[in-house]
Amino acid sequence: MMRMLPVERQQQILTWIEEEGTLRVSEISSRLGVSEMTVYRDLKPLLENNKITKTSNGISFPTREETTWNDRCVYCLKPATNRKSVQLIKTDHTIEQTCCPHCGLLRYQDIREDVAQIMCRDFLTDVTISGKTATYLIEADLNLNCCQPQVISFDSRRQASQFQKGFGGTLHTFQEAIVFISKEMQGPDCCRH
Numbered sequence: 001m002m003r004m005l006p007v008e009r010q011q012q013i014l015t016w017i018e019e020e021g022t023l024r025v026s027e028i029s030s031r032l033g034v035s036e037m038t039v040y041r042d043l044k045p046l047l048e049n050n051k052i053t054k055t056s057n058g059i060s061f062p063t064r065e066e067t068t069w070n071d072r073c074v075y076c077l078k079p080a081t082n083r084k085s086v087q088l089i090k091t092d093h094t095i096e097q098t099c100c101p102h103c104g105l106l107r108y109q110d111i112r113e114d115v116a117q118i119m120c121r122d123f124l125t126d127v128t129i130s131g132k133t134a135t136y137l138i139e140a141d142l143n144l145n146c147c148q149p150q151v152i153s154f155d156s157r158r159q160a161s162q163f164q165k166g167f168g169g170t171l172h173t174f175q176e177a178i179v180f181i182s183k184e185m186q187g188p189d190c191c192r193h
């Protein structure tokens, strides 16, 4: 491999971790053709900034528990630690958190160029799902005490529509939901938080 600058090696290491999950220092060292000492030096600032973490198997991205979450919604500053919260994983590997899909969608619209992935939870199973393929139920008749208009995310469109039969509201894809919420928020009633 060509001689790389430390910042290029760091970028390469992050890319590998993203693709492979966990990497050993010895593996990184042999792939990059540099000493383990050098790898440790490259990793140091990444470890200090919490971009990566050391595990028994090597180097990986921090899990949710290990990350020092800024536990406020980046959009409305409400606490964002519950199961409605949404994560925006940015291309620079930082993560932003919002209190609920409402703020997640609005935040995504503001910084979409910088977002690599948006993750939310399925309302019924609590499983993490991709925000881009989720189905959104807006203004269902069920008060979750977060932002209005209220947005709930579902993994399955079919289950979302079954839920809608009981609780009302309207179903939207990711893009439709963004358009819907931004329109609602432009009115004089903006920020009915």
Ligand SMILES: [Zn+2]
Pocket (backbone or CB within 6 Å): 073, 074, 075, 076, 077, 078, 098, 099, 100, 103, 147
């Ligand atoms: Zn919020």
Ligand SMILES: [Zn+2]
Pocket (backbone or CB within 6 Å): 076, 078, 099, 100, 101, 102, 103, 146, 147
């Ligand atoms: Zn909210």
